[in-house]
Amino acid sequence: MTALDNPKREGVPLTEELIRRKAEHNEGMLSTLEEIALHQLDIDKIETLNNCRHLKIVYLQSNLIREIEGLHRLKRLEYLNLALNNITRIQNLERCESLKKLDLTVNFIDLDEIHTVGSLKDNSELEELYLTGNPCHQYWENGCRHYVIATLPQLQSLDGKAISKSERLLALQRLPELEKELKELAKQARQRKQLLQRRRAAKAQERAEKLARGEELDPNETDEYCPEVRVADAREAREQREQQEEARQKGRRGGPGDNMFQDQIMGERRLLKEDGTPVQMNTAKWPFAIEDDGATIIVDVALPKFLDSAQASVPRRPAKRCDHDHSCQHLPIAVMSAALVCSAQGQQLVPMRTERWALRATGFPSWGIPYVILSPPCVPLRFASQIDADVQPTYVRVTAKKNHLQVILPAEVLAHASTAKRSATTGHLLLSCPKVLPIIASKAPEKVKKSDKANLAPADPLLLPQPGSHLAGPVSIHHIVPRPRENSTSTPKGGEPALGNDWDEEEEVPPLL
Numbered sequence: 001m002t003a004l005d006n007p008k009r010e011g012v013p014l015t016e017e018l019i020r021r022k023a024e025h026n027e028g029m030l031s032t033l034e035e036i037a038l039h040q041l042d043i044d045k046i047e048t049l050n051n052c053r054h055l056k057i058v059y060l061q062s063n064l065i066r067e068i069e070g071l072h073r074l075k076r077l078e079y080l081n082l083a084l085n086n087i088t089r090i091q092n093l094e095r096c097e098s099l100k101k102l103d104l105t106v107n108f109i110d111l112d113e114i115h116t117v118g119s120l121k122d123n124s125e126l127e128e129l130y131l132t133g134n135p136c137h138q139y140w141e142n143g144c145r146h147y148v149i150a151t152l153p154q155l156q157s158l159d160g161k162a163i164s165k166s167e168r169l170l171a172l173q174r175l176p177e178l179e180k181e182l183k184e185l186a187k188q189a190r191q192r193k194q195l196l197q198r199r200r201a202a203k204a205q206e207r208a209e210k211l212a213r214g215e216e217l218d219p220n221e222t223d224e225y226c227p228e229v230r231v232a233d234a235r236e237a238r239e240q241r242e243q244q245e246e247a248r249q250k251g252r253r254g255g256p257g258d259n260m261f262q263d264q265i266m267g268e269r270r271l272l273k274e275d276g277t278p279v280q281m282n283t284a285k286w287p288f289a290i291e292d293d294g295a296t297i298i299v300d301v302a303l304p305k306f307l308d309s310a311q312a313s314v315p316r317r318p319a320k321r322c323d324h325d326h327s328c329q330h331l332p333i334a335v336m337s338a339a340l341v342c343s344a345q346g347q348q349l350v351p352m353r354t355e356r357w358a359l360r361a362t363g364f365p366s367w368g369i370p371y372v373i374l375s376p377p378c379v380p381l382r383f384a385s386q387i388d389a390d391v392q393p394t395y396v397r398v399t400a401k402k403n404h405l406q407v408i409l410p411a412e413v414l415a416h417a418s419t420a421k422r423s424a425t426t427g428h429l430l431l432s433c434p435k436v437l438p439i440i441a442s443k444a445p446e447k448v449k450k451s452d453k454a455n456l457a458p459a460d461p462l463l464l465p466q467p468g469s470h471l472a473g474p475v476s477i478h479h480i481v482p483r484p485r486e487n488s489t490s491t492p493k494g495g496e497p498a499l500g501n502d503w504d505e506e507e508e509v510p511p512l513l
Helices: 016-022 114-120 135-139 144-151 165-213 227-251 452-456
Strands: 035-037 057-059 079-081 101-103 128-130 288-292 296-302 311-313 333-336 356-363 371-375 380-382 387-391 395-400 403-408 419-422 428-434
Touching (some): 016 035, 114 165, 135 165, 288 403, 387 428
Parallel strands (some): 079 101, 101 128
Antiparallel strands (some): 356 371, 387 395, 395 403, 419 428
C-alpha cells in the first residue's frame, strides 16, 4: 500500500514485508537481523522495528519521519541515523541502553525544543551526537554547542568534533547563563513558527485566487523550507514515478495500451511438452545437486531460508482426496508426517512439516500400492505451505513462490517410497527417491597382504641374510652375553679335567731352577 492509497498518511508505511525485502543479506530473517538500511523510502512513521530485537545499526535517513518512536525494545541498538527527516524533538530513546551514536543532521529541532536533548542523559553509552543543520544551530551559534555539552556529560564528540576537557569545563560554567538565555530564545522560536504558518496560509490563498481567475502560477516560485514543504515535494515525486511506471506498463506487450496483443491472455508456464515429456527448468536459479548411490537418487535443493521464516496461524484445511477410484477406511490414528499423502500411479504429495498430521484414510488399490490421506493440524505453523514437492517416476518438481525447479532423473524411481526432509537451519530440501531397479554392487574380496619378512628373505644363498631374519617371536635379552663362572668344575669338551687357575695349560713347561 502506498501513501496515495491512504491520503491521511504523509508517506509510505514501514511494513514487515518492506523490512524483509531490505533484509536480503540476512535471508529475510528478522529475529537475527543486526543491520538494516531503510533510507530514501518516504517512510513517515517508525513501526514494526521492535520485532527485530537484535538490531544494532539502523539507517532511516532521507525519509519523512516526524517523531522518534517504536524503538524502545531495541536494547542492542548502537547506531541510529535519522538525518534529513522532519523530527522536531528528541524523545523515546531512553530504553536504547546500548546507543552509542545518534545522527539528527538537517532536521527541524528548534530552540523551543532543544531542551529535549536532556532525555538522552540516561543513555550512558552515548558518545557521538550530530545536530548540524537544525534551526537551533542557525539561531544560536554561540550557545547551542556549550548547552548540549553541559547537558550531556557522557558525550565524547558533537557534530564530528571532539570535546576537550577545557571545553567541557567552560560549558558547565556557562550552563546557568545559557539556560536563562534559552528561555528568551524559545519564545522567539515559537513566534517565528506562528509567522511562518501565517505566511504559508496567505500564499496558499493567493495561489487559489490566481487559479480561480485563470492566471498561471509562477513556476520559479518557491516555499520556505519546512516539514510540510518536504512532504508535498515527496508526494509529487511519488506521483510522477507512478505515472511513469503506468506508462511503461501500458507500452508493454499485452498491456492496457497494446491494441495488437490486448486480447491475448498470458498463458501459464508449460511444465510438460505435447508428448508428455517434462521440461527441465529452474526459474529461480536455486542451486541443486543430484547424487546416485546405485539404490537411491538424492536431490538436494538449496531453497532460500526466508520461505519459512515468518510465523502464521494456518486454519485447518480439508484433507486432500485422491482422484482415483478406490475404497477408503477412516481411522482415528495420529501419525507423524513422514508418510506420503498419495502414491497412486506414481503421484505423490509430500508434507513439508514435522508436526503431527491426522491420518484420514488408508487403503490398498487394485495396483497394490498403499496410499494415505493426511490433513494438516490447526496450530501456528511456518509458511511451509509455500513449498510443493512432486516426485514422479522420471522427474522431480519443486514449486515455491511461483518459481519452479523441474529436473529429469537419471533413472526411474519409486514415487510412493520417496521421502522429503527440510533443514531448519539452512533451508535445504532433501528428496530421497529409491530406484525401481537398484544396482547393488558386491564388494570384491580383500587381498591378503604378504608379510614383509617373506619379502626380506634373500633369494641368493650366497648373500648374507638380513639382520633379524632368523628371529621369530619375542626375544629374551637376559642371556645374550654369558657370565663367567668362578671355581667351575665342569668337564671341558676334550674330556680332560681342568687344572685350575694356578696351572698353565701349555704343554712345554720350563725346567725348575
